[in-house]
Amino acid sequence: MSQIFRIMISWIIGLVYLSTSYAFAPSVGTGMSSRIASPLFFQTIRNPISGSSRIRKSRRHSDSPNMSVEGDFDPEAISKAKEAIDSGSIKAKFNALYKFTRPHTIRGSILASIAGTIRALVDTPGSIANANWGIMLPRAFIGMISLLLGNVFIVGINQIYDKEIDEMNKPFLPVASGEMTKSTAWAAVLSSLVVGPILVKKFFPPLLFQLYSFGLFIGGIYSVPPIRTKKNPVLAGLTIATVRGFLLNFGVYYAVKDAVGAPFGWSPKVAFIARFMTAFASIIAITKDLPDVEGDKAYQIDTLATRLGVKRIAQGATLCLGANYIHAILTGVLAKSSAAFRMIPMIGGHLALAAMLVFRYKQLDPESMPSIKKYYKHIWDLFYLEYGLYTLI
Structure with missing residues (x-):
């Protein structure tokens, strides 16, 4: 069994490495080398292309006509992809579905699991x-x-109801670009909504089914009118923090304990990661709007970024995330006598991640869209790295 454990450790380290190495790698296409192209879900992602009148926009075309960079709007590549889809190409349809899943969120869920x-x-x-x-x-x-x-349902329903906004903020997404029709998107979303709960109901305890259903509900009303909690920055933040911070981490831990026949208990490590990741997800909920200011203003989506601007939000997010790291370090220091944590990863690891945060923030140019995207990407990289650290503390 030690071999299985080593394989699992190697897998999570590989995921973290690929997260930091290829966070803006091209989407799947024939121009990619096999070294980068496999496996598919490691090819990311992610960031919206937009900018207010005060932010310099950057649009880059990919070197290959058969691939576009998600996060960079490449009209030529998208046009070729649509032609391939119209001609019945299975590969092109799969690529559109792949982008529809928002791979950076998929990767986060895999790492958490x-x-x-x-x-x-x-x-x-x-x-x-x-x-x-x-x-x-x-x-x-x-x-x-x-x-x-569940992840596909939440990000998919958002793309369906945000099509017009995404045409401005995220024109590379398949529904906004026309690579995927709304009817196809609805089929993917509804299939996920049906199959996911059936699997949880059949194979897992009733508590997990209830939590899973609750997560789908609040993830759905985030995007669906008339509630549409994303229009309120506080409700939007609470939704993302609850789903990605608490429900995901608690649910996985509870499921494994149930599978091995052990009673669930709030160990110091589980309580820590639930607190830490809930706070971290709240910060992601705020920073995700940084590249979307133009479209959010046009469609009257009230976010902290539209109210306060990129610079102030980035400053606040960095301070809050820094405070989260201080909380992690103090948790390790205060628990030293009880040996609840391994001190080197708990204290030293979080000191290193905090230093990375400060370094990246100092590189931020709030007037440059590529710089804003890089800052937001790094927030996600730190999120992924925390899961690697979680296995060691």
């Missing part, structure tokens, strides 16, 4: 040696698929 699984197994003596892997591995796979289907 792997890290939470490792943490729960390590926290349960004898679970690795005595586990029935013939049952546990398929169940773990089903659990991850359920999470990804």
Whole structure:
């Protein structure tokens, strides 16, 4: 079983490495080398292209006519992709579906699943040696698929209802660009909404089904009129923090404990990651609007970025995230006598991540869209790296 554990550790380290190395890698296309193109879901993502009148815009065309960079609007590549879809190309349709899933959110869910699984197994003596892997591995796979289907529902319903806004803010997204019709998008969203809960209901405890359903509900009303909580910055932040901060991390840990037949308990490590990631997700909820100011203003979407501007939001987000790292370091220091955490990763690791945050913030030019995108990308990189650290503390 130690070999399985080492494989899981290697997988999460690889995910973190790819997160930081290819966070703005091209979308899947024939011009990509096999080294970068495989596996598909490691090719990212992510950031919206937009800017207010005060922000310098940057548009870059990819070197290959068969690929576009998600985050950079390449009309020629999108036009060729639409022609390929119209001609019946399965690959082009799959690429559009791939972009529709918003790969950076998929990657976050995968990392959370792997890290939470490792943490729960390590926290349960004898679970690795005595586990029935013939049952546990398929169940773990089903659990991850359920999470990804929930993820697709939430990001997909958002693209359907935000089509007009995305045509300005994120024209590279498949619904906004026309690579995917609304009817196809609805089919993907509704399929995810049906299959995900069925899997959770069948294979997991009732509590997890209730939490999963609650996550789908608040993730749906984030985008769907007339409630549309995304129009209120406080409600939007609470939604993202609840789903990605608490529900995801608690749910994975609880599911693994249930699978190995161990009672759930709020260990110091689980309580820490739930607090830390809830706060972190709140910061992501704020910074995600930085590149979207122009479109949000045009469609009267009230965000802190439209109210206060890019510079002040970036300053505030950096301070809040820095405070989160200080909280992590103090948690380790105060728990030193109880040996609840490993001091080197808990204190040293968070000091290193805090230093990376400060370094990246100093590089930010709030008047430059590429610089804003790079800053937002780094926030996500730190989010991914925290899950790697979580397995070590």
